[in-house]
Amino acid sequence: MTTQTTIFAPASGFGRAAISVIRISGPACAPLLAALGGPLPPPRRLSLRRLRDPADGTVLDQALVAWMPGPGTVTGEDMAELHLHGGLAVRAGIIRVLTAFPGCRAAGPGAFSRRAVLNGRLDLTEAEGIADLIDAETEAQRRQALRQLEGALGRQVAAWRARAIDVLAATEAALDFSDEGDVDEAALGSALFQQAKDLRDEIAAALADGRRGERLREGFTVVIAGPPNAGKSTLLNALSRRDAAIVSAVPGTTRDMIEVRCDLGGLPVLLVDTAGLRETADAVEAEGIARTRARMGSADLVLRLTPPEGGEGAPSEPSGRVLSVRTKADLVAQTSDGLSVSGLTGAGLDRLLEAIQAEAQAAFGQGDALVTRERHREALTRCVAHLDRVVRGEEQALPELVAEDLRLAVRALGEVGGHVGVEEMLDRLFAGFCIGK
Numbered sequence: 020m021t022t023q024t025t026i027f028a029p030a031s032g033f034g035r036a037a038i039s040v041i042r043i044s045g046p047a048c049a050p051l052l053a054a055l056g057g058p059l060p061p062p063r064r065l066s067l068r069r070l071r072d073p074a075d076g077t078v079l080d081q082a083l084v085a086w087m088p089g090p091g092t093v094t095g096e097d098m099a100e101l102h103l104h105g106g107l108a109v110r111a112g113i114i115r116v117l118t119a120f121p122g123c124r125a126a127g128p129g130a131f132s133r134r135a136v137l138n139g140r141l142d143l144t145e146a147e148g149i150a151d152l153i154d155a156e157t158e159a160q161r162r163q164a165l166r167q168l169e170g171a172l173g174r175q176v177a178a179w180r181a182r183a184i185d186v187l188a189a190t191e192a193a194l195d196f197s198d199e200g201d202v203d204e205a206a207l208g209s210a211l212f213q214q215a216k217d218l219r220d221e222i223a224a225a226l227a228d229g230r231r232g233e234r235l236r237e238g239f240t241v242v243i244a245g246p247p248n249a250g251k252s253t254l255l256n257a258l259s260r261r262d263a264a265i266v267s268a269v270p271g272t273t274r275d276m277i278e279v280r281c282d283l284g285g286l287p288v289l290l291v292d293t294a295g296l297r298e299t300a301d302a303v304e305a306e307g308i309a310r311t312r313a314r315m316g317s318a319d320l321v322l323r324l325t326p327p328e329g330g331e332g333a334p335s336e337p338s339g340r341v342l343s344v345r346t347k348a349d350l351v352a353q354t355s356d357g358l359s360v361s362g363l364t365g366a367g368l369d370r371l372l373e374a375i376q377a378e379a380q381a382a383f384g385q386g387d388a389l390v391t392r393e394r395h396r397e398a399l400t401r402c403v404a405h406l407d408r409v410v411r412g413e414e415q416a417l418p419e420l421v422a423e424d425l426r427l428a429v430r431a432l433g434e435v436g437g438h439v440g441v442e443e444m445l446d447r448l449f450a451g452f453c454i455g456k
Contacts, residue, residue, distance in 0.1 A: 095138030143437025247295030
């Protein structure tokens with residue numbers, strides 16, 4: 020790919036700081052650096068330069084400049100970085116000069132990573148790893164994102180795709196040269212179906228991971244449910260160690276769900292406080308209860324709270340596990356069986372946190388899931404479906420139909436790494452990136 024425009028963007032946070040970094044990528048890098056600071060510095064070394072406005076020679080800053088000629092750069096193009104003093108006026112002055120320079124424009128979200136993908140420096144899964152690494156809030160998310168950035172999924176999918184292409188090539192050879200004496204259709208067919216079956220089984224095994232990768236990216240959802248005044252909001256505040264929810268003795272105080280993200284032993288956990296479960300004639304409260312039951316149905320774990328006075332609160336068909344928790348332990352005699360907690364005194368919270376962490380750890384596994392996004396899962400599922408049709412059809416299927424299913428399987432694998440049909444995916448992915456990345 021060749022790009023006519025040169026892009027630039029701040030690569031550091033906004034506001035007053037010691038250093039402000041501006042990244043530049045594109046064919047105008049060399050003349051731009053020369054216009055700003057004189058002769059080009061040695062490649063890939065920080066050099067001190069006095070930066071001037073090319074229009075009138077006004078000194079803008081004394082900065083460190085890095086010049087990185089392509090194609091051996093992150094984007095595959097000529098690149099430069101300006102390490103400026105971090106004042107707002109300094110950065111604004113440099114950006115004004117860059118905007119006025121011919122062939123330069125401000126970068127949009129993810130523009131640098133997008134060029135890296137289009138120039139073959141990254142595949143799409145590695146670019147997604149960059150986004151996940153930026154968004155990582157816990158140690159486990161960081162490790163998973165780093166595996167993705169280092170190409171764990173990309174390499175595996177590339178290997179699967181190479182095998183699928185080999186099977187497709189053999190099939191098309193049988194179609195194109197069926198009249199040649201050295202093509203044994205029977206032997207070729209038997210080997211082909213076995214290779215397709217092995218590939219299908221391997222990809223299906225990777226998909227049968229309990230969606231661990233997606234769960235780790237999104238967080239382990241824990242819904243706190245129970246009757247009114249069971250201590251749900253008090254428990255949420257105690258677990259999150261802040262006043263996230265209003266606590267009141269009036270039943271029905273909590274109507275909207277309140278979510279708090281926590282780092283529990285390096286694992287991302289989303290705690291959800293919900294409306295108390297009871298029969299009510301209040302239309303607003305009834306809607307809150309309906310949403311509570313819906314959220315319980317999709318939760319990874321439901322904490323079913325039971326106060327000393329009892330009450331309603333059994334979840335309706337949760338998708339995950341249920342932990343029964345007795346609340347207000349400070350008001351009743353302590354027992355050794357089951358989970359009993361007090362949100363006011365903190366009694367039993369350590370045991371409850373250990374139980375939640377154990378459930379989350381079991382759901383996430385060892386953080387070694389290959390599939391981390393719904394996009395990956397959907398493409399690989401389609402690939403398995405096409406290979407499954409090949410395997411089930413065996414010798415009875417028309418060779419032309421077998422070849423078409425293999426082509427579609429190869430295409431589905433190509434979509435994971437961004438080798439085919441990428442434009443719409445790139446638009447969606449990079450829209451969520453930081454400017455300057």
